[in-house]
Amino acid sequence: MSERPVKFRGGGFAPTARRWVGLVVFVVLIALAEIGTRSGFISSLTLPRPSDVLQTFVDLYNSGLLFTHLLPSLTRLAVGSAMGISAGMSVGILIGLFSYVRAGLIPLVAAIFPIPKIALLPLFVIWFGIDEGSKYALIALGTFTPTVVATYGAVDNVDRTLIRMGQSFGLSWASIVRKIVIPGAMPGILSGLRISLAIGIILLVAAEMLGAEYGIGAYILEAGSLYDLERLFVGVVMLSVLGVVVSALIGIVEKRLLRWRN
């Protein structure tokens, strides 16, 4: 009789935290670009040299213009997405709780969701003025719809037996919403926030490209029109970093609020 160990086939499908892999991927890609441009394998018209991009960034910092561009952008993102997300969460919860609100608003949200919001910028300029108002409105609307969809989906998924339990103990309606529905929907709401905020960043840049003196979008647009690839990349990298930071912040919030999960 032959004897051999049973083959292991239970691996995979269980992602675990591997902290440094992400960083290594970045470092390798940047190193390849640096080596490629230095050796002439990649022409400087194709891709700017990473070290030049870094130098451009340092210059920008030294000139003091970095924060002139960064601060307005961060403010727009913060104000616009705070408005959109808080309105979206409220509407999402209402849709999740009331049949009439659901019947009335889900089609409306479905109709608004696929509109490229940037197409509405001229309208917003007329409504809210060329200044900050139209940018806030654009970002708010852009983050609103995905937040609504994520929130009512999350509310729908709250364990009904927990709600029944609350009712059977005579909890008030408000208590059931506050202590059972909202905490139960939190995981879904937070993962929706990741998408909403990424959309917020995209719209931020779009709005700034269409009419802003300062801001990351304006900086990128100016660099692009001059074919100044180093500055273009500085702008793009700032956006990526912004995205990573936002995602990390949500990760921290998730860790704190969802400690009960695993």
Place this chain on the structure above:
Amino acid sequence: MDIRLSALTHKYDDFEVLRDISLDIPSGKITCIVGPSGCGKSTLLRLIGGLERPTAGQVLQLGDPPPDCLNPLTYIFQDFALLPWRSVRGNIALVLEDHGLTKAQIQAIIDDVLARTKLSDFADALPKQLSGGMKQRVAIARALAVKPAVMLMDEPLSALDSQTRELLMEDLVSLWSRTPFTAVYVTHNLAEAVRLGHAIVVLSRRPGQIQEIVHIDKPLEQRSHADPELDAKQTHLWNLMREEARAADAELLHV
């Protein structure tokens, strides 16, 4: 406070689940309800607790609940229904927070029920850290905290392994012996029914009707694992149910 069911009939659309159930649930006693699966036991319990309206007939409260009772009709669910984001203490606090009690009163009640269910050491644990038996003890503690007049228990031990079930049955017996409570206890486990029930109501297959009510007079604390008298009762129950269960099992599911 007693409960009287008078001519309860319940239908989901045209699908009759319970037919003409009349039953008295005396206070201070455990009334078990057994019956083949799908005969409407859980539905009956939801009707008694006011989570659903009967199609016909009434559920009546006879007399007033005791004055310190916060939630007269209190459920214990098969799947525990604990909030995963609240600790043991927080889960019990949840059902006390809406009653205008002071913080100190709430803490005193929690400490008392945790001591009675031997959970004091686990007050700050989250549900995910607890075994199934522990979770059900938390649910029992939560139910005791509101000083119910009637406990409505829907297969409270079914999700547990047989050893844990045995331990929890002993816990329930000792809780009842110290302070007799009123309970309607739904189960499909006949051994549980004869260990815990003062009266055992046997339902027919759907539409559920009362087939027979078996009374057991032996005090709960004297009932033991392999008691011939209980075994005889259990055999009797099984004979009542066998044909019904077989027929219920062979029925097509309407979906």
